[in-house]
Amino acid sequence: MNHTASVLQHIADFMQEEHVNLRELASKTAINAGTLSSILNKNKILTVDHLDRLTKVMNYPEGYFYEQYIKDHLSQSTLNWRRFKPFLYRCADLDKLDCMEQVIHLLMDNLMYTPLLFDVAEDLYQQNKLKAAELLFENVAVSERHQHSERLALCQYRLFLIRLGNDQEKNYQAAILFEPYVDRLDELDQLDALRDLGNIYRTLSQWDKVELIANRLGHLAKTLYFTARPRVQKNSKPSRPLFTYIALANIFHADVYDTWGEYEQSLQYTSYYADLSWVKEDDDSTRHWKSVFLEWAQANTYVIKLRCGDVSILPNYVAFIEKEQDELIPGLFNIMEAANRYHIDVDHILKQFESELTSYVNKNTTIDIYKSHYSTTFYPLLLHNLAYYYLKKDNYTTGFSFLLKGLEKSAFINNRKCLLKCVGLFEQYRDLASQETLLNYKTIITGVYENEEENSVITFDS
Template identity: 45%
Template sequence: MSNTTTILTEITKHMKDHDLILSDLAREAGMNPGTMSSVINGNRTLSVDQLDRITKAMGHPVGYYYERYVSEYLAEANPNWRRMSPFLHNCAKLNKLDCIHEVVNLLMDKLGYSESLFELAEELFHEKMYQAAAILYENVAVSEKKQYSERLAMCQYRLFQTRQGDNQEKNYEAAVQFEIYVERLDEIDQLEALKDLANTYRSLRKWDKVELFAKALGDKAKIQYKLEQQRHHGKKENSKKPNFPLFAYWAFSHLLRAEACEARKDYEQALQHTHAYADLSWVIATDETALKWKRQYEEWAVGNTYLNKVLAGEISVLADYVVYISSRKDEILPALDIIVEAANRYHFDVDHILEQFEANISSFLEQRKVESFYTQRFITERFIHFSKELAVYYLAKGKFSEGFKFLLSCLEKSTSINNKSYIIKCMRLFESCHEYASSETKAAYRNLINEVDADET
């Protein structure tokens, strides 16, 4: 297709090369012959749906002419949103991101399209077409950067969500960039945003940040809960509903704060937070969803009380804790992580526990993706920490084969998600006992370090 041809000349050439008349092409494209005639003769603007039909009839893949369509039909002095919107949606489905960039650039100096672009971005986001949605959010944010608007804040929230992935450094950067916009969101959206921010910092083990945003989450959830009760008594409904019961956000804030306290070895304060979310008797709601979350937090409180006591060195609860997690698949990895960490800290033997859950540990080691209640980022971070603790445990016991296996696993996973903190920890641990490593282990270690060096260049 040369630069001097147009879509219409390509269609005309196809008809000539294949000895077709208008009605033949119209039939193959599933179009009215009169409509086809108007399009070919330039009396009617070619819509993206018609373009798709004709393109398929010509034997080309859908989207074949999209780059040309932008310059021939969309680059107008007064852009036609009715044509642009379905075109952008189709480009998103086909992952034609360059075309999306081109169309959005045509609208950059036209503020009247900001709302339309935002609404389309929301559609794409909810349809999980995140890359395409991000392009729209970025441009809407640029057009509204000088306005203290809720729409700008929502764009930044969506961009934060779309930027969460396997790279821990980028996750951190996205979180820091979004922080300043949280207060501009609608009060209900703030709850989700604070929860997401706290969870991101949780996966990064940035405990001061977790504490900060978890406290804000709890304070705001408490206010919204009181307002909800007032509206309930006044028979007024709030138009925006949260994703979870309001008390569940409040309870989650205390769960996060308990975890932050445990990380700081403040086990007494951690237990206070745990007792707070364990007692939800003050919650008035009795619907199925409310009861489900009340039971869930009560159950988490039991497990986390065991966890807290184990971390504090109360080994007497260990047997009961193992019984507790045995029937709860999602809790096995977090619990074993804590148990081995405590074993390393207080120097007690947990070989019998590791043998009991040997199959689970092998599964964690082999699986790239774990199906669980928890987010994948949380599980990935937890397994990295667990691998490191296991490496320390086995190496200290002189079980070098097992120790280096988990050390290399930790280093490999840390490298894949660019977690520099754990990469450094693995390197220090390896160097402290490298004389006990086999030649195969040293070679595997060197290969992983070369990957780290390559990523840094």
């Protein structure tokens, strides 16, 4: 078949080869015979819907003629959004990003299409068609780069969220690129943007940045809640009640002081988001979030006391973890950190969560970062702590097993800090490793080195 022939020529060839007349083809495609006749005689434009129906009848894969359709019917005619828009959506449906990019470039020569493309990008983002949305946001951002507009800031916000993944180095780069655009967003969007940035910087242990984000978030949220009406666009509203952003800023502060070892300050900020009696609203959503923050405060109080060596809280903290499965990984991390620091025997706790821990260890990938940034970060650190615990107890088989898993997971999410911790721990106990363990270790380290050679990126301290 001649692949350079026009789409209409392919249709005509099909009719001749298969001995299909106009009425039969119209019946098979459910296209009006008069409309089909006008299309074949070039008196009417072939739409993407018509093309999809014809493609199916001709027994070709969906989107088979899209490249040729662009040449025949989009690039050779006056730009018409009513034709381009449905074609973009169909390209997104079929993941035909090359075709999508060709069409975007045709439209971007005329700036009047920028807001229309942005609207499609937003719609596709909401439909979770993220690769297609990313392509559109990138091109709209390029078009708006000299405008300093809110639309440019929204593009950068969406690109930041889309690009988040398991690789912590790339997450850091995404955060750094987006951060300068936060102030250009609508004030309510700023709240969510600061929340998302703060959460990412927490997972990356960028505590100086978390403190700065906490200050900005707290100031903006208090201003909007207590003293001002937010500057918002029509139909805009925060994704959560306003008071929750004030509470979240206090969580950020508490985490910063906890990490810095200033536990009294951390407990002080924890008490701030535990006591939300100042909140004016009393609807179902408010009551829900107040109970959530109170529960978080209770759990984080346990963690802070545990870090101080207060073993008495362990039963209550274990009960909390058992009830809240999303807290399993960070919870066990906190317990193992305390066990190693204060030489606490926690065999009974590990036995209690043995089946859950085994299921995580046997997974081939880490936890979905969109579900839990914190769990993704804590998982390799937990594996390191488990390895340390068992190696110190001379249980070398179990210890090295957790250590090798920790190395694998650290490499997978590109967590260099944990990777170095695992390597350091392994070297301390190398002489006690079996030949099989040494071979597995060498394989992992070789893979890390080769990955670094192939994908060198800017590093950051964590």
